[in-house]
Amino acid sequence: MEPMAILSIFVLAVFVGFEVVSKVSSTLHTPLMSGANAIHGVILVGAIIVADHSETNLELGLSIAAIILATINMVGGFVVTDRMLEMFKGNKK
Amino acid sequence: MSRTLYDLIGLAAGVAFILALKGLSHPKTARRGNLIGAFGAGLATLVVFFYANPGSSLPLNHLGWILGAIAIGLVIGVPAARKVQMTQMPQLVALFNGVGGGAAALVAIVEYLHLGVEATTAEVIFTVFTVIVGCVSFSGSIITFLKLQELMTTRPVIFPAGRFIIAATLVSVIGVGGWVVNALGTSPLLILAGLSLLFGVLFVLPVGGADVPIVISLLNAFTGLTVAASGYVLDSTLLIIAGTLVGASGTILTRLMAEAMGRSLFGTLFGAFTAKPQDVAAAGEERPVRSGSPDDVAILLNYARRVVIVPGFGLAVAQAQHTVRELADLMISKGIDVAYGIHPVAGRMPGHMNVLLAEANVPYDQLAEMDEVNPTFGQTDVAIVIGANDVVNPAAQTTPGCPIYGMPILEVNHAANIIFLKRSMRPGFAGIENELLYDPKTMLLFGDAKASLTKVVSALKAL
Numbered sequence: 001m002e003p004m005a006i007l008s009i010f011v012l013a014v015f016v017g018f019e020v021v022s023k024v025s026s027t028l029h030t031p032l033m034s035g036a037n038a039i040h041g042v043i044l045v046g047a048i049i050v051a052d053h054s055e056t057n058l059e060l061g062l063s064i065a066a067i068i069l070a071t072i073n074m075v076g077g078f079v080v081t082d083r084m085l086e087m088f089k090g091n092k093k
Numbered sequence: 094m095s096r097t098l099y100d101l102i103g104l105a106a107g108v109a110f111i112l113a114l115k116g117l118s119h120p121k122t123a124r125r126g127n128l129i130g131a132f133g134a135g136l137a138t139l140v141v142f143f144y145a146n147p148g149s150s151l152p153l154n155h156l157g158w159i160l161g162a163i164a165i166g167l168v169i170g171v172p173a174a175r176k177v178q179m180t181q182m183p184q185l186v187a188l189f190n191g192v193g194g195g196a197a198a199l200v201a202i203v204e205y206l207h208l209g210v211e212a213t214t215a216e217v218i219f220t221v222f223t224v225i226v227g228c229v230s231f232s233g234s235i236i237t238f239l240k241l242q243e244l245m246t247t248r249p250v251i252f253p254a255g256r257f258i259i260a261a262t263l264v265s266v267i268g269v270g271g272w273v274v275n276a277l278g279t280s281p282l283l284i285l286a287g288l289s290l291l292f293g294v295l296f297v298l299p300v301g302g303a304d305v306p307i308v309i310s311l312l313n314a315f316t317g318l319t320v321a322a323s324g325y326v327l328d329s330t331l332l333i334i335a336g337t338l339v340g341a342s343g344t345i346l347t348r349l350m351a352e353a354m355g356r357s358l359f360g361t362l363f364g365a366f367t368a369k370p371q372d373v374a375a376a377g378e379e380r381p382v383r384s385g386s387p388d389d390v391a392i393l394l395n396y397a398r399r400v401v402i403v404p405g406f407g408l409a410v411a412q413a414q415h416t417v418r419e420l421a422d423l424m425i426s427k428g429i430d431v432a433y434g435i436h437p438v439a440g441r442m443p444g445h446m447n448v449l450l451a452e453a454n455v456p457y458d459q460l461a462e463m464d465e466v467n468p469t470f471g472q473t474d475v476a477i478v479i480g481a482n483d484v485v486n487p488a489a490q491t492t493p494g495c496p497i498y499g500m501p502i503l504e505v506n507h508a509a510n511i512i513f514l515k516r517s518m519r520p521g522f523a524g525i526e527n528e529l530l531y532d533p534k535t536m537l538l539f540g541d542a543k544a545s546l547t548k549v550v551s552a553l554k555a556l
Contacts, residue, residue: 001328003215010321013334017341020114024346026353026462028123029443033310033346034186035117035127039110040316040339041189042134043197044163046323046332048141050203051162052153059203060155064162066199071166072173073193074138078131079174080185081117085124087179087452 034081041074099144102136103331109133110335114342137331179449180409183442184241187309190316191234197319198227198286204326205282214274219322221270224282225289227319230312232293237305237312240297241441247305249496250298259299262292301496306442307350307358314343353437382518385536387545390477390512391552393536397474397510399430401466403503404450406440407480407516411542414453417479420550421459427553433459434466434476434503436484467504476508480515480542486527495525511535514542 024032047070051063109129116126145151153159170189177185201223208216239245252258266288273281300308317339324332351358394400402421408414421431433455439446450460461469470476478485485505489497505511506529513530515537529535538545 001330006325006333009330009333010337013321013337014341016111017114017338017343018345020111020338021118021342021345021349024118024349025120026349026437027444027447028118028120029310029346029350029353029437030183030186030306030445030448031123031127032114032117033313033343033442034182034189035113035130036317036339036343036346037186037190037193037313038127039113039130039134039335040193040197040313040320042106042110042137042332042335043193043200043320043323044134045137045141045329046200046320046327047196048138048153048159049146049327049329050200050207051155051159052149053146053207054155054203055207059206060158062199062203062206064158066196066203067159067162068166068169069192069199070196071163072170073189073196074134074170075167076170076174076185077189077193078127078134079171080177080182080189081127082124082131083174083177084182084448085127087448 031081031084034077034084038074038077038081041070041077044070044074046070094140094143096144099140100330102140103329106133106137106331107334107338109136110338114338137335179412179452180406180441181242183306183309183445184238186442187234187237187241187312190309190313191231191238194227194230194234194312194316194319196227197316197323198224198231198289200323201227201319201326202282202286204323206279210277212277216326217274217277219325220282221273221285223319223322223326224286225266225270226315226322228286228289229293229296230316230319232290233297233312234293234309236294236297237300237309240305247301249301255295255299259292259295262288262295266292306438307347309442310343310347310350311358314340314347317341317343350438350443353443382530382537383533383535385512385538387538387548388552389536390538390549391556393475393510393512394424394429394477394549394553395427395556397424397429399432399469399473400424400475400477401432401434401461401470401473401505401508403434403436403476403478403481403485403505404439404446405436405479405481405484406445407514407542409440409445409449410480411544413479413541413543413546414449414455416543416546416550418450418453418455420546420553421455423550423553431459432461432466432469434463434505435460436463436481436503439481439484463501463503470504470507473508475510475512476505477512478505478514479546482515482527483525485529486525487529488525488527497525505529506532509534513537514545515539516541 047066054060113126113130116122201220205220269285317336321333321336424431485503488495489500489502
């Protein structure tokens with residue numbers, strides 16, 4: 001990909017990231033952190049890509065380990081965030 | 094599947110992540126936001142199986158291994174997330190963050206092995222970055238986990254010449270990073286990974302217990318950036334977007350948390366370098382405290398007009414949220430004005446108490462934030478502090494140089510009477526003595542918070 005295109009995506013994503021969370025009450029700090037934590041679990045996609053093209057046993061072994069860790073991060077992260085937020089229901093005024 | 098379709102679906106997942114973060118920022122949309130995020134992540138994962146990378150073909154190579162690994166991850170991750178106690182959620186989040194950082198570092202190492210001498214300089218630089226930051230995030234998160242799980246001391250660990258050792262490690266990490274970029278080769282990369290792991294440990298060890306949530310948030314942002322860097326190496330726009338979003342929002346969130354605790358981010362991370370080891374309040378000195386019985390507490394409450402309940406980590410440990418609500422309801426039925434004073438960082442994580450009390454269906458309008466409740470302590474007859482310590486410790490205002498100095502506190506010292514429900518005289522998470530415990534207007538009720546509260550409730554009912 002074009003370096004300039006990548007830089008543009010990066011800079012725009014930085015500003016979007018800043019904007020969406022700039023006003024959050026402290027009540028939601030923990031679930032928000034946990035949700036963001038789950039989102040970076042998409043490194044699972046990267047882990048699958050490298051597992052697909054790994055040529056040696058070492059590469060395959062390391063990418064399998066990466067897939068396991070990334071799956072724990074992603075799935076566990078979303079489940080635990082949902083559990084936190086579940087506690088808030090019934091409280092809406 | 095064509096590259097265009099693959100990229101379009103990736104873009105949709107990126108949009109889902111933006112909507113997820115947006116949703117998570119508001120109480121009413123938070124749960125939906127999280128589900129949108131999960132949907133985006135699921136979609137992104139699914140679609141990888143239907144696109145053949147250049148030089149590869151469908152179905153993916155090693156498909157069995159890949160699916161098996163995902164199954165193992167599910168078997169470990171889902172039960173852990175489902176069964177965890179509310180009190181242990183913070184360390185679980187730390188652990189999930191750590192394994193994410195570890196995954197990013199592994200992906201970078203595999204890609205580096207794969208590309209070999211064909212890697213461009215830019216790719217090698219991004220790989221080096223991912224390995225360093227991913228490893229730091231991994232080992233740092235493990236240390237925060239150990240601290241929160243109280244498998245190791247929660248106090249800052251400061252060793253002689255610590256700052257020089259840390260600085261030297263950082264310099265070697267950067268030096269070896271440069272070596273990898275110049276010389277290439279597997280051994281330098283593995284040395285780099287080892288040094289980075291060591292640096293992560295050294296970086297988190299001096300952080301005091303109360304500041305751990307800020308560090309988790311920062312490491313979370315770090316992991317985000319490693320994912321973005323992997324996106325560059327793997328030519329995946331989705332990973333760049335998702336990683337950058339988490340990196341940016343995580344940085345803002347870290348700053349917000351630090352502000353809520355009245356800390357500068359710099360002070361939190363490097364405070365331990367400058368702080369002298371605490372002479373823990375003339376340790377071992379026995380001083381008289383006034384302890385009371387549940388009946389004493391009930392009488393005090395019965396004649397109060399206004400009571401403020403200050404919950405802390407002890408409430409979470411004792412799972413006493415339902416009992417405390419019972420006590421509050423009972424007092425309200427007796428015409429007493431009751432409010433919960435919520436410190437933003439009471440417990441082990443920002444918002445911890447809100448989550449806990451919400452579980453017991455405590456009405457939202459009884460929860461008062463710190464700025465709201467502080468001016469009212471002057472008119473409060475009784476402040477009940479349940480398993481909280483550092484967040485009400487006046488040392489934060491009066492003792493410059495103590496680890497929590499400058500942190501805003503709930504000023505229960507202005508209330509006419511203070512009741513502390515405590516398990517023991519042990520100091521709080523930050524490991525600082527609390528003068529308030531020796532105050533003549535303080536009464537201590539020792540024991541498990543839930544058992545004590547149950548006794549107070551029945552005593553109050555009998556009055």
